[in-house]
Amino acid sequence: MTRIKREIYEKEISACSLFGAMNRNKERFTGEGVISAIANMHVRGNGLGGGFAIYGLYPKYKDCYAFHIMFERRNKDAKKETDAFLSMNFDLVYDEEIPHGDAKVVNPPLVWRYFVIPKKRREEENFSDDDYVVQKVMHINTKIEDAYVFSSGKDMGVFKGVGYPEDVAEYFFLDKYKGYIWTAHGRFPTNTQGWWGGAHPFSILDWTVVHNGEISSYGTNRRYLEMHGYYCTLHTDAEVMTYAVDLLMRRQHLPMSLVARIFAPPFWELIDRMDENERKLLTELRMVYAPMLINGPFAVIIAHHDEMIGLTDRIRLRPLIAGVRGEMFYLSLEEAAIRLLSQKLDKVWTPNGGEPVIVRINR
């Protein structure tokens, strides 16, 4: 029996793609491998966002905060206002337009990098440098029309835009840069538009997050973060995760093992079976940090200097694979992307939902 010809369903079935690679000896490597790995998951995205975070990026300026700032519609007034704001609040060590070529990206904004040192005055002396920088970044994001800070950490940077990740990499010549941690993202926006600010990674100071999924607790998380001075301006759910790690890990000094339990707490019935100490701890975490529970399906790769972390929601509604080869550690949504870089792996596994994979540099 031959089949009757049918209309073929044309919807593109996609999801985001994530990839992370880290050299645990802190040896820097170029982006070619990571770019080919994220490009290998091309079909997961739809060309509406791609981006990279690189650590160990600017050794020459490693004591300066490196600001990557984008100006929507190449708005000159926004640039002027930002320049004025920065020179009032920082010593500018060096700045330039981030070099770029031609590539298949959509409506590129002006993207500038500044290497700066905080210039605190009077009562601002009480702030730590990091807190000072967070405050200034929030000012730029919320008060200067068309200016958005892509990243603001030391010796690291975020490059992102609207296009497939491999196109964004080509646009910014990322194969020429070196770093010891690279994370990458290919986007398939679910609820909001694809725009340069909404591409991943999201970053504050040296924290970056790339995310696959849908944070249905966004509203609750966002309001809680606003109470702590973080303002979400990028119209995308994953932004809350970035500020949440800065709040919980940098400011409140919680270890990632606990932060993972806050984002993705075990079910009450599992908590009930734990021994008394653990039960008490997890009960308190769920009470105190209820507004920081990240609900909905997610897989994320979080990074900051010396550490890369992979985490999925507690019932693993998004994939994540970990692989190790010698000093290289990989996190990916698909094993094939890891194998492309390293055919042989010492170990490869599926992490449990809600349990973080924490990769640190060798000391």
Next chain:
Amino acid sequence: MEIDASKLTQKELNDAIMDCMHSGVKKIILRNVYGQRYIGTRLYSPNNKVEIEIFGTPGNNLGAFLDGHRIIVHGNAQDGVGNTMDDGVIIVDGRAGDVVAMSMRGGKIFIRDSVGYRAALHMKEYLSKRPVLVIGGTVQDFFGEYMAGGIVILLRLNLGNTLHEANFIGTGMHGGVIYIRGEVERHHLGKEVGVSKLDEKDEDILKRYVGEFAHYFGMDKKDIIKEDFTKLLPVLKRPYGRIYTY
């Protein structure tokens, strides 16, 4: 027939496989496979069944809707192996990711090592079509979730004397049977499954499919089968019937 997949997209690769099949080739060897999806799908061919041997890492939904062909993977597979597979055999000489055998409705899958979350999710059976999944290693949470039919055998060969850690085994299960080598703690099981005694029929099923598993991976069937198995059956045929309004 050999195909070098290194430069091929998933569509090009699957088109090439289909061309091979239509030209009467019986065995297709794929080299340098890196994540191409749906390998073995779209191969509708009632009279000509092929064997596809894969070197590399096939992408998601390997053998989805598989129509009676045979797939052998030398390496690991990703998520969704045998998704809604209809007939045939998939042998993975390695591990596999999440949702192995999701909605599988016929044929057999053998995985040498462990698999990820939700293996056998909503596997089903009808009359003579009874899918079989044999996993050599262990599983993660939600194993057999919403299972509606079929035979699933979990061998735990890589766990030594430790027990399974997977939680919520058989949550929502309402058909089919799961055999687990060794014991399972009650609190790892979902509310919808119960432990039953094995009878002669069960022993026959185990001998047959564990034998086939051992044959593919060069192991000794007797060593595997001598240990006791736990048999899990659904408690109810329609566990959520009461929460519907009609």
